[in-house]
Amino acid sequence: MQKTILDRVERVADDVVSLVLRGDEGPLEAWAPGAHIDLALPNWLTRQYSLCGDPADRSAYRIAVRYDPLSRGGSEYVHLFLRPGRTLEVSAPRNHFPLVPAPEYLFLAGGIGITPILPMLRAAGPRATLVYAGRSASTMPFAAELRAEFGDRVRLFDHGRPDLAALAAEFPAAEVYCCGPASMVDAAEALFPRVHTERFQPTRRVFGPDTPFEVECARSGGTIRVPADESLLDALNHAGRPVPWGCREGVCGSCELSVLDGEPEHRDDIGAPEGRMYACVSRAVSPRLVLDV
Template sequence: MQQTVVDHIDQAAEDVVSLVLRGPTGPLAPWEPGAHIDVALPNWLTRQYSLCGDPADRDAYRIAIRHDPLTRGGSEYIHRFLRRGRTLDVSLPRNHFPLVSAPEYLFVAGGIGITSVMPMLRAAVASGTPASLLYVGRSKASMPFADELTSRYGDRVRVVATDQEGRPDLAALGSMLPPRALVYCCGPASMLDAAKAAFPAERLRMERFHAVPRQFVPNTEFEAVCARSGQTVRVPADESLLDALTHAGRPVVAGCREGICGSCELTVLDGDPEHRDDIGASAGRMYACVSRASSPRLVLDL
């Protein structure tokens, strides 16, 4: 973890605040476009937010948070109680949505999804790569950083407020997509579904706010062996690996509990994990919040 201090809290749009988190003792860990951090809040919640500032600025991180009263209380705390000068612990940046090299880019963002896309557009323009952004929101007042983006990038950016213009035609945009362009899309599920229908799958990269509902085989009980301590933890069919480890005194840092943030990643030394995440765990890794075992026993680096 890294210690930061809340340096600025600004109103970025209706129900959206922007935070600048400064490193009080020196440079913060480096990051690349698409990365996010876990923020440990004083109300005992940990939440994930995309970094939306300049990766070249090692002195501070910028994030933006939309107030959603129907969630578990992270945005509520930030909007109502967080104040400038507060110390916050944040994780090292993680990136499950990296910007890969391409001859041209189309970025599509919906609402708060603009946060992960902004640094990508910055990097593409800085490298001289042709790039454009379609930024869609409910209304102009609800869209954070819209004026900043249009003033910086001019006609590379198209801002669409659906209360005035309706939803843009992604299918028409897909029909005009240059043959080697990559599309990066982050936004609500309806936008991602439209993007999947409009753009070739091999050239589309997406980041979701929430996990996609899927069906899995029924849960079965298994054992998790903590290799470093020698402890064996029984994981019942009605309990997650994450919760079983916590109850056994082997807590794992966790954030989303949906398999989309990667904060609860574990190293698997033996056994066959059953991956249920939306990230795509690499070989020898698994996410304890949602994934289970397809073998009777897993050996974990714990």
């Protein structure tokens, strides 16, 4: 974790604040568009937020937080209690939503889903179009900033959802990036052949019944039994092999582990790369896994 000082809090929409976190011990870790960080809050909660500032500025990170009245305490604390000058710890940036080279881009953002898209649009060059939707103009963070900077390359929909089928016909060759409400992401995945998505909530899916399995700890030694009613993450932590974690929903990547042998059952929404798994939600198909822990 890196120490930062909360330098500035700015309201950027009706229920959204932007936070600028300045490095307290020299330059912050480098990042690329699409990355996010874990923010450790003083109320003992850790939450994940996309970086929406300038990757070239190593002196500070910028994030944006929407107030959610049904939150588990993260956004409420940020909006009601955080003030400039507070020391906050953040993780090194992680990126499961990287911008790949392409001749043309179409970015689709809904509400707070604009946060990872904003630095992507700036990095993508002139052959990029942003379609940005929200409940109303006053609830859309950075809308005025985007309109001023990019002009007609930005299409704002402040009442209603854009016609994604029409956009698929208009941009048949574009690399598509989408972040927003689940219904918007689902529709984009169904319509566009080359689409990259990021979700803030896990997809509702049905898996088979949880069954027990064993984990061999290749680095620390020993074997741990993971019962059917306990996650791999909890079993490792209870056995004295602490694993970092953040969301516990398979969307942030904090608890990534290397799989040396055995077949994991992936239940995450990130798309675990070969030889990796996320301990908070994923389990095992094989009766035994060998992990680099």
